[in-house]
Amino acid sequence: MTPATGGWEVDADRFGVVLRLLDHQIVGEQGQLLGNVDDLALEETPEGLFVVGFLSGPAALGGRLGGWGGRLLGDAWRRLRTEPEPRQLVVPLERVVRLDSAVRVDTRAGRILAQEQRLELWLRRHVLARIPGAMGGESDPDRPDRPDLRPADGIGVPLRDGQHTVSELLALRALTSDGGALGEVIEVTAERVGGREHGHGDGLGPLRVLDVICSPRHLGQELGYTLTPQGPRLVRWLLRACHRSDRHLHLGDVAEIDWERGELRAGEYAVLRHPHDVD
Template identity: 40%
Template sequence: MTPGRGRAVDLVLRLMDHQLVGPSGALLGNVDDVVLREDRSGLLVVGLVTGPGALGPRQPGLLGRSIVAAWRRLDPRERPRPLMVPMSHVRDIGSAVTVSDHAERVLHEAAGLEQWLRQHVIGRIPGAKAGDDRLAGTATYAPDAHEELDRPEGTRLLSTLVGAGVVDPGRTSMGTVCEVRAEAFEQSGPEVGRLRVTGVVFGPRTLGGELGYRTLTDQGSWPLARGFRWWHRDDHEVPWGQVDAVDWEGRRLVLRGHGGWRHPLGVSGAGG
């Protein structure tokens, strides 16, 4: 599914941890995080990052620190940074995320190091995931190659926004961010292009949301969907324009007003 202009994309549900594949069908790793950039038009999705350097910071405590430390120690570059696939090199967003031929070549070159790390380091850390499906084949990574795919300075990560606290103008807690919605706005060819963030979904509970029950009406069996809809009856979706401020370091969103927000499924009450 290549999102057309104005079509909504749930970033956590549709991108995070999804398989990256090339036009040839080669498995190239997973989407370990999503890169965001703030500008005068709002908050934009500008790229996807993959590899232990992006996966590690999302893991808790010692597990995350161990993954990042091993990656930095073994990466041959002087200043290792996770590679970013710009959205101009993303061809399709479906059950997997398809990238361009150029992105496939770059990620395949980096796959040798990542595969070795996942097999010999990450896979031996209790609680870490290092499934063979994340990468295929072996390759030699060239130091300092493809600097144009480094994550740009001044950008933010979706993992910082998801889980952030949400407060009203009086600083009363309204829950935490559990989903971020965006839409395509500049697609002009086979590439998806950058996405514009249109809103955030927040609420007091997370269970089931990562499976789509928070925002999709046709997810799963009817009894299960109804049960999760009741569970997430207190969720709300607020347009990005109603976010007054984002404290990225403190992981907190301040809203412009209180109330008047819609449920992410466009319903009210538990049963919908």
């Protein structure tokens, strides 16, 4: 049932979070399709800024879309929930067992994510189940009405108040130390600090944010040309021309991130180069 993969995995030591994680398909252990990575949760600690988990579902997607359409999506999500003040669930990156063209999660995370899809469950129970022939008869470990699928220990923690999201980071206005505009953050690179290699279990684990790329233009942000030039010459040339004022900024060179005002200020000695000129 699992769609084929070429056997590769995303390189662990430094990759673009927007390119390789955000908006990717989430796949469960049996190959179930469980949603997309609609946003990522960030945590600020004294050791730095970390990507700790992902969010999936209409609320997170609504936030990314913005505008009235996005609000409508978020409101619709809230209506479909039973609890008085619904919070979005963060699935910790420890639950990601593999990162390739999809984000593959372990069984428990898979069950939680399946439980979170209220519209799907509602349609299954009230519409599809009434049509003859809805069940193909294959064994089904995740039958939606199994009782033991409630959120459990440490998986699917609600998004906490102190946490930020990558979409907030991507909306930050970047400024030089003397107040010059660098545009907005369009890509974030990160490295793996948990997981197998670091003795933290099998999962991908939290990712330490290394650099941000700022640009006055969002066009083609996720196409994959921000960090490395590749692909057909015409597309490469057009995107390079459009993104010639992109600037790479090491997170260590950032003087401060003001989440309230939505600003990121580079330090006085920050090195600002085009991301293609950074090795």
